[in-house]
Amino acid sequence: MSTPFSSSKDWLSRLANHGYRLTEPRRVIVEIIAASDRALNPLEVFDLGRDACPGLGLVTVYRTLEKLEDLGLVQRVHQADGCHAYLRAANGHEHILLCNQCGQAVFFAGDDLTSLLERVARQSGFEIQEHWLQLHGLCARCRDSVR
Amino acid sequence: MSTPFSSSKDWLSRLANHGYRLTEPRRVIVEIIAASDRALNPLEVFDLGRDACPGLGLVTVYRTLEKLEDLGLVQRVHQADGCHAYLRAANGHEHILLCNQCGQAVFFAGDDLTSLLERVARQSGFEIQEHWLQLHGLCARCRDSVR
DNA sequence: CTATAATTGAAAACGATTTTCATTATCAGA
DNA sequence: TCTGATAATGAAAATCGTTTTCAATTATAG
Ligand SMILES: [Mn+2]
Ligand SMILES: [Mn+2]
Ligand SMILES: [Zn+2]
Ligand SMILES: [Zn+2]
Numbered sequence: 001m002s003t004p005f006s007s008s009k010d011w012l013s014r015l016a017n018h019g020y021r022l023t024e025p026r027r028v029i030v031e032i033i034a035a036s037d038r039a040l041n042p043l044e045v046f047d048l049g050r051d052a053c054p055g056l057g058l059v060t061v062y063r064t065l066e067k068l069e070d071l072g073l074v075q076r077v078h079q080a081d082g083c084h085a086y087l088r089a090a091n092g093h094e095h096i097l098l099c100n101q102c103g104q105a106v107f108f109a110g111d112d113l114t115s116l117l118e119r120v121a122r123q124s125g126f127e128i129q130e131h132w133l134q135l136h137g138l139c140a141r142c143r144d145s146v147r
Numbered sequence: 148m149s150t151p152f153s154s155s156k157d158w159l160s161r162l163a164n165h166g167y168r169l170t171e172p173r174r175v176i177v178e179i180i181a182a183s184d185r186a187l188n189p190l191e192v193f194d195l196g197r198d199a200c201p202g203l204g205l206v207t208v209y210r211t212l213e214k215l216e217d218l219g220l221v222q223r224v225h226q227a228d229g230c231h232a233y234l235r236a237a238n239g240h241e242h243i244l245l246c247n248q249c250g251q252a253v254f255f256a257g258d259d260l261t262s263l264l265e266r267v268a269r270q271s272g273f274e275i276q277e278h279w280l281q282l283h284g285l286c287a288r289c290r291d292s293v294r
Numbered sequence: 295c296t297a298t299a300a301t302t303g304a305a306a307a308c309g310a311t312t313t314t315c316a317t318t319a320t321c322a323g324a
Numbered sequence: 325t326c327t328g329a330t331a332a333t334g335a336a337a338a339t340c341g342t343t344t345t346c347a348a349t350t351a352t353a354g
Contacts, residue, residue: 001267001270001271019300020300020301021299021300021301021350021351021352022351022352023300023301023302023350023351024350025301025302025303026301042341042342043341055302055303056302056303057302057303057304058303058342059302059303059304059342059343059344060301060302060303062341062342062343063301063302063343078225078230078279082229082230083225083229083230084341097267097271097273097275099273100276106271106273108267108270108271110263110266111260111263112263116257116258116259117282119257120148120244120255120282121284123148123255124148124244124253124255124286125286125287126244126246126253126282126284126285126286126287126290127284127285127290128244128282128283128284129247129283129284129285130282130283130284131280131281131282131283132225132279132280132281132282132283133278133279133280134278134279135264135267135273135275135277135278135279136275136276136277136278136279137268137273137274137275137276137277138273138274138276139271139272139273140272140273143273143274166331167331167332168319168320168321168331168332169320169321170319170320170331170332170333171319172332172333172334173332189310189311190310202333202334203333203334204333204334204335205311205334206311206312206313206333206334206335207332207333207334209310209311209312210312210332210333231310
């Protein structure tokens with residue numbers, strides 16, 4: 001069970017190693033996503049980003065998120081209302097557990113679906129290449145506050 | 148393992164029972180989705196629909212899909228490029244297996260995640276309410292044609 | 295320090311979806 | 325079967341999130 005928090009230092013050096021320049025808007029955006037415990041959409045990143053960098057443009061948020069996704073540092077999260085929110089990417093084979101109330105994201109590992117996948121492959125004739133698994137519920141705090 | 152095919156008759160009476168009128172555009176749209184073995188986006192439904200109903204409007208496709216979703220007859224399918232395609236809804240506890248090549252959708256049941264869910268709930272402190280599982284691969288036909 | 299090219303933000307463009315609105319069609323009731 | 329109320333339709337306009345364009349700014353190699 002790992003928190004979504006991540007080191008923004010690492011991400012910045014990854015950007016630099018790939019030939020991207022280190023700019024103030026990028027530092028701010030990377031810091032926001034790395035420090036967030038829930039998925040954020042571009043507008044949310046923009047609003048948070050303007051606190052630290054008043055001139056920030058929404059375009060830059062879109063462009064930076066796209067680069068971070070290409071580098072495998074962030075991932076899109078699929079939710080009931082769409083898939084426009086970003087979270088740090090999984091480390092290895094992890095899946096996400098999301099709080100339906102506050103959005104808090106927690107990563108977990110150790111799922112073993114091999115026997116299910118084998119059975120479904122056999123019965124369907126498909127060659128199974130990937131599995132998407134996502135859990136939804138209430139975090140401890142929200143469960144208490146709801147009742 | 149069940150095919151996605153469904154009876155459009157049932158859907159039409161469901162619409163009627165909920166006070167909706169049975170119109171030609173609705174009959175056509177319902178028939179297309181119920182007969183499809185893969186998820187279709189609004190524009191695809193529109194293009195297919197115009198063959199049977201030349202005056203059909205794209206707006207009507209959007210409106211009808213929304214109603215079918217509200218009635219629980221169709222569901223949105225999440226894919227790498229977004230979640231704008233519709234497929235018949237699952238019958239009870241089923242999940243979807245999609246072909247990465249041709250889009251063919253197959254429903255499967257019988258996944259048992261209880262021990263995983265219990266472990267993750269215990270370790271995270273969450274109360275888990277739903278799980279979202281989707282498999283991706285190559286159907287028998289596409290596997291053969293790829294090599 | 296300088297030159298070059300990447301990056302930026304404002305504005306315009308874009309494309310998917312939604313809203314508005316006048317016309318048409320369904321269907322309950324006469 | 326006919327009729328009236330009103331639900332549903334499609335064209336056009338509006339909206340909204342996202343992308344493109346472009347001139348100005350800035351990071352970085354040398
Ligand atoms: Mn897994
Ligand atoms: Mn299941
Ligand atoms: Zn919560
Ligand atoms: Zn296929």
